[in-house]
Amino acid sequence: MKFAVIVFPGSNCDRDMYHAAKDVLKADADLVWYENSNLENYDGVLLPGGFSYGDYLRSGAVASTSNVMQQIKAHAEKGKPILGVCNGFQILLEAGLLPGAMLRNKNLAFMCHQEPLVVANNQTQFTTGYEKGEIVRFPIAHGEGNYFCDEQTLADLKANDQIVFTYENNPNGSVADIAGITNKQSNVLGMMPHPERAVEELLGSDDGLRLFQSVVKNWRESYAVNR
Numbered sequence: 253m254k255f256a257v258i259v260f261p262g263s264n265c266d267r268d269m270y271h272a273a274k275d276v277l278k279a280d281a282d283l284v285w286y287e288n289s290n291l292e293n294y295d296g297v298l299l300p301g302g303f304s305y306g307d308y309l310r311s312g313a314v315a316s317t318s319n320v321m322q323q324i325k326a327h328a329e330k331g332k333p334i335l336g337v338c339n340g341f342q343i344l345l346e347a348g349l350l351p352g353a354m355l356r357n358k359n360l361a362f363m364c365h366q367e368p369l370v371v372a373n374n375q376t377q378f379t380t381g382y383e384k385g386e387i388v389r390f391p392i393a394h395g396e397g398n399y400f401c402d403e404q405t406l407a408d409l410k411a412n413d414q415i416v417f418t419y420e421n422n423p424n425g426s427v428a429d430i431a432g433i434t435n436k437q438s439n440v441l442g443m444m445p446h447p448e449r450a451v452e453e454l455l456g457s458d459d460g461l462r463l464f465q466s467v468v469k470n471w472r473e474s475y476a477v478n479r
């Protein structure tokens with residue numbers, strides 16, 4: 253399985269994502285500069301965190317209009333796994349691949365620390381390696397992680413089991429404690445906490461590794477079955 257880690261001007265978690273995929277998970281992975289990207293030969297797309305275009309207008313807004321997003325949308329429609337972390341999640345929201353929007357954290361401060369999360373749905377290709385209701389520890393590092401959506405959208409997210417991670421102690425004011433959601437087809441996951449920064453005990457937690465392992469395991473199984 254081969255991953256593309258998309259790099260925008262201002263991405264700053266791209267190396268962490270690449271390290272998690274390549275060195276720890278031992279999958280094939282490339283850092284792919286957004287401008288000269290051809291994603292045809294990639295099975296999965298990883299949108300890393302950072303401050304793409306300096307968070308100009310709104311975080312993720314400028315990157316979401318870039319040409320590479322058309323290819324990412326096509327991948328999403330084909331059912332390929334797309335993971336957006338932090339700024340990657342913000343870009344997916346701005347691109348309309350996921351519903352809702354991000355507001356500034358309720359305390360208006362940038363927060364950077366480890367948070368306990370609840371695995372709310374372990375039936376996605378990203379989370380089969382976890383138990384439902386399991387508490388996992390991932391770092392957060394954001395100023396705009398206060399997830400917001402209207403009541404109808406929230407009802408839809410709940411009805412379709414699209415809420416994948418929730419915060420145990422909601423640090424940023426997110427609606428329904430939401431830390432991560434998928435699209436309806438559950439092949440696009442956006443989350444504010446950083447699984448790629450929790451892949452080795454040395455980093456304070458290795459709870460994030462199972463997320464990447466789940467993607468590879470499920471991809472291999474479906475690839476083997478579909479061949």
Ligand SMILES: NC(=O)CC[C@H](N)C(=O)O
Pocket residue numbers: 265300301302303304307311337338339340362393394395396397
């Ligand atoms: N680590 C990140 O991706 C930061 C996300 C974003 N630009 C924010 O501060 O809200």
